[in-house]
Amino acid sequence: MEMFDVLKILVESDLDGPQGNQFIQSLKNHYGLANITYVSASFPGYSLLDPLLVTTLSPAWLDHYRKEEYFPIDPVVNAGAYSLHALDWRTLPKRNKKVRGMFEEAESAGVGRNGLAIPVGDFSAGGLLSVSSYETDTAWSQWCCEYLKEIVMIALCIHQRACDLYIGEPPFDLNSITKREREVIAWSAEGKTVAEMAAVLGKSPETVRSHLESARIKLRARNRPHAVAKAVRAGLVR
Numbered sequence: 001m002e003m004f005d006v007l008k009i010l011v012e013s014d015l016d017g018p019q020g021n022q023f024i025q026s027l028k029n030h031y032g033l034a035n036i037t038y039v040s041a042s043f044p045g046y047s048l049l050d051p052l053l054v055t056t057l058s059p060a061w062l063d064h065y066r067k068e069e070y071f072p073i074d075p076v077v078n079a080g081a082y083s084l085h086a087l088d089w090r091t092l093p094k095r096n097k098k099v100r101g102m103f104e105e106a107e108s109a110g111v112g113r114n115g116l117a118i119p120v121g122d123f124s125a126g127g128l129l130s131v132s133s134y135e136t137d138t139a140w141s142q143w144c145c146e147y148l149k150e151i152v153m154i155a156l157c158i159h160q161r162a163c164d165l166y167i168g169e170p171p172f173d174l175n176s177i178t179k180r181e182r183e184v185i186a187w188s189a190e191g192k193t194v195a196e197m198a199a200v201l202g203k204s205p206e207t208v209r210s211h212l213e214s215a216r217i218k219l220r221a222r223n224r225p226h227a228v229a230k231a232v233r234a235g236l237v238r
Contacts (some may be wrong), residue, residue: 015162020054027154028056031147033131034112038158039077040127043166052127052162061109070102080117080128086152088144089115090137114140118152120159127162129155150191156225163222164229172220174234181215184208186237189228 013019015038028036037055041048048071055062071077075092094100107113112132120127131151133140177185180201187197194212198205212224219234221227231237 013161015054015158015165016052024054025056031131031151032133032143034110034134035130035132037130038127038155038162039130040121040125040159040162042121042125042127043162045166052166054158058110061106061111064105064109068102073099074102075099076115076117076130077128080119080130081126083117083119085119086148087117087119089117089132092117116144116148116151118155120155121163125159125163125167127159129158153191153225156223157229160222160226160229163226172218172230174236176218177215177236178211181211181218182231182236184211185215185228185231188212188224189232189237 013023015023024036024038027033035056037053037057039051039053039055040046041051043052046052065071073096075094076087076089079087079092089103094103113134114137115130115132118129118131120129129151133143135143183201184197187200192200194205194208197208201208212227215231216224216227219227219230221230228237
């Protein structure tokens with residue numbers, strides 16, 4: 001599954017329904033993960049007790065998690081809520097006996113042994129993507145080196161899709177987006193870096209960033225992943 005295919009499916013997904021469940025399941029299978037979960041309590045109609053939840057976790061584990069009231073002590077959630085970058089589960093504090101017990105139960109229940117917590121959004125509309133695996137420590141470190149960038153991009157796009165669905169977005173003028181701006185947005189959707197785009201165009205990285213930023217502003221997007229998602233949905237990227 002290429003990054004463009006991921007975005008194409010995502011922009012047509014309702015998240016909180018069959019499409020969202022199918023999408024998250026396909027991501028889990030593609031990346032060889034034990035589970036993937038996106039959670040946010042920032043949107044109208046949702047709360048900390050009843051958040052927007054798109055997950056491959058088993059209903060049995062979710063029921064047990066709620067029954068044992070793990071949410072207030074879960075370092076994946078608590079540390080992730082205040083972090084600005086992805087957190088490896090191995091670095092999370094587990095001094096509390098109940099926290100250690102929670103991780104042991106989670107591993108036995110099929111949640112996973114290792115994982116990442118990826119915070120997205122801001123204080124006005126935040127969310128968290130958590131991915132987990134049964135890989136050994138060495139294999140998990142290798143996985144993170146290979147796929148961390150992609151997973152962070154996907155986390156941002158999932159959250160932006162949630163914002164689009166539950167907060168809404170301002171209109172924009174497709175005709176104002178130039179051919180070159182469409183090109184760099186399309187390449188961004190394919191996962192090309194600024195340096196790679198600059199090499200193809202024979203331009204400086206600063207020029208490429210200027211085109212990307214101009215496209216973002218014209219698309220009225222919050223950031224580059226949001227601009228890419230909006231461009232895909234509008235048919236600018238095929």
